[in-house]
Structure formats: C-alpha cells, structure tokens
Amino acid sequence: MPYIAKLCLIATAYVMCATCACAAENSNTAKDSVLFVIPQQTLVPEAKVDRESTLGHFTWGADIGSSVDLTANDMTSLNISGYFGYKGGWLRFAGAGAGINAMISNASRCYPLYGMIRTSFSSQPQLCFLDLRLGISINNMLNYKSQTDFYGSIGLGVTLAKGKKFSSHIIVSYNFMPIRPFTTYTEVPVTDSPGEIFEGETPPTTTVESRVSFPDLHFAAIRIGCAF
Numbered sequence: 406m407p408y409i410a411k412l413c414l415i416a417t418a419y420v421m422c423a424t425c426a427c428a429a430e431n432s433n434t435a436k437d438s439v440l441f442v443i444p445q446q447t448l449v450p451e452a453k454v455d456r457e458s459t460l461g462h463f464t465w466g467a468d469i470g471s472s473v474d475l476t477a478n479d480m481t482s483l484n485i486s487g488y489f490g491y492k493g494g495w496l497r498f499a500g501a502g503a504g505i506n507a508m509i510s511n512a513s514r515c516y517p518l519y520g521m522i523r524t525s526f527s528s529q530p531q532l533c534f535l536d537l538r539l540g541i542s543i544n545n546m547l548n549y550k551s552q553t554d555f556y557g558s559i560g561l562g563v564t565l566a567k568g569k570k571f572s573s574h575i576i577v578s579y580n581f582m583p584i585r586p587f588t589t590y591t592e593v594p595v596t597d598s599p600g601e602i603f604e605g606e607t608p609p610t611t612t613v614e615s616r617v618s619f620p621d622l623h624f625a626a627i628r629i630g631c632a633f
Contacts, residue, residue, distance in 0.1 A: 464498055465489035468630030472506060472580055475623040480513065482506040484626065488521055497534050498523035498632065515582065516543040517556040530567065534574075536560040542582050546619060549587040557581045558626070565629075573631045580624040587617045 467487045474480040483506070490500015499522050506515040519540025525531035542556035560578025567573075595609045 462491055462493045463489075464492040464500075464632055466498075466630055466632030468504075468576070468628040470576075470626055470628030470630075472624035472626040475625055476620050478620055478622070479510045480508050480622055480624075481510065482508045482515070482624075484628065486517075486628075486630075490521070495526055495528050496522070496524055502538070511547060513547055514545045517541070517582075518543070519556055519558075523562065530564075532564055534562045534564070536562050536576050536578060544582065544584065546584065546587070549589070549617065549619075552585060552587070554583050554585060555581075560626070560628075571631055571633045574629070576626075576628045576630075578626045578628070580622075580626050582622040582624075584619040584621055587619060589615050589617055591615065 465488065468485070470484050472482045472484055474482075484504055486502055486504030488498070488500055488502030490498055492498055500520070502519055502521050504517045506517065508514070517538075517540060519538040521536070521538045523534050523536050525534040536559070538556070538558040540556050541553055543551060543553050545551045558578050558580045560576045562574045562576040565573040565575060591613045592610045593613050595611050
C-alpha cells in the first residue's frame with residue numbers, strides 16, 4: 406500500500422505541473438498575439454488617413470473658352486488659363502492663375518495674372534459655385550506700347566461631372582480690363598524751317614507727342630475646364 410500511495414502522489418504532481426506549464430504557454434501566446442495585432446489594426450491606418458488628407462488639399466486645373474467684346478471694338482478673343490492652389494471646407498479653390506487672351510481679328514494679346522477663389526459657400530458638394538478673379542493684365546494692344554493694368558472677372562459656374570480625383574465645369578462670366586491712353590511719338594518734317602534745302606539733303610524733323618484714347622474692355626466670357 407505505501408508503494409501504491411507514493412506512485413499516486415507522483416502521478417498527481419506530474420499532472421499538476423503539466424497543467425500549469427500549458428496554462429503559462431497559452432497565456433504567453435495570447436499576450437504576444439495581442440501585442441502584434443494592435444499596432445497593425447490601429448496605428449498604421451491612422452497614419453495612412455493623415456497622409457491622404459494632407460495631400461488632398463492641393464488642386465490644379467485649366468480652362469479654355471472665348472470672350473465676346475461688348476464694346477464693339479473688335480477685341481473678341483480665344484482664352485486659355487491655368488491655375489493651382491488649395492481646396493478644403495467651403496473653398497472649392499483658392500490660389501493663383503495665369504492666362505492668354507488672343508484676339509481673333511487682330512494681333513492684340515492680353516496676359517492676365519490673378520488670384521482666384523471658387524466657392525459654393527457650403528462644405529457639402531453643390532451644383533453651382535462662384536468664380537472670382539482679381540489681378541493685373543499685361544496688354545499688347547494693336548501696335549501700341551505694352552501696358553499693365555487691372556484685371557477682374559466674376560462668374561457663375563456649374564459642375565458638369567465630379568469624381569474622387571477630378572471635376573469638370575462650365576463658367577459664364579463678366580470680365581473687365583481698363584485701358585489707359587497710349588502715348589505715341591511721331592517724327593514730322595519741319596515745313597517752315599529757314600534756309601534752302603538742297604537736293605539729297607534730309608529735311609529737318611521734329612517729334613510730335615500725342616495721346617490716343619482707347620476704350621476700356623468689357624467682355625462676356627464662357628469657359629469649360631477641369632480641376633484635379
């Protein structure tokens with residue numbers, strides 16, 4: 406009997422030790438798996454979302470269209486413009502742009518440089534928006550000397566299509582470009598100069614300064630374009 410009792414005690418002790426070892430191993434495995442899974446499910450997606458939201462504020466785009474001269478001075482033009490800036494919240498666009506206005510019936514050119522804001526006054530997607538541009542325009546009118554003056558445009562836009570990374574639109578606007586008088590200098594012969602002018606000699610001349618008034622330009626414009 407004592408011998409059998411000893412065997413029972415040894416077997417009982419072995420079973421208890423094995424049970425404790427298995428419990429400790431399972432506890433360590435669960436602990437290790439938790440430490441491994443938590444960073445993959447929380448930290449990595451948060452960093453990815455922050456990166457995407459930061460890059461998503463940059464935008465750029467381009468428009469092409471035509472401006473009809475409302476002053477009947479034969480200055481109807483074809484227009485191309487490009488711009489880049491910021492978007493977010495109720496601002497559809499806030500940035501800077503530049504363009505080329507090439508007159509159809511003559512060699513005149515205008516190069517507007519401007520700051521631009523587009524907004525629908527709502528943080529939610531809207532069909533219509535306001536397009537406002539203010540800046541300067543470098544004007545090369547006919548054969549007159551180039552001059553720089555004010556440029557302004559206000560328009561109403563309508564969204565044609567919209568995706569995750571782009572949107573297309575059409576804009577109807579009013580454009581205004583004032584033109585200051587041009588100063589011209591003309592060499593004219595002096596007809597009442599004293600003395601006789603012999604053959605082959607160049608008659609004396611004088612420079613006459615004159616100012617040419619040019620009307621301010623008013624346009625009705627239509628543009629179609631995309632923003633990314």
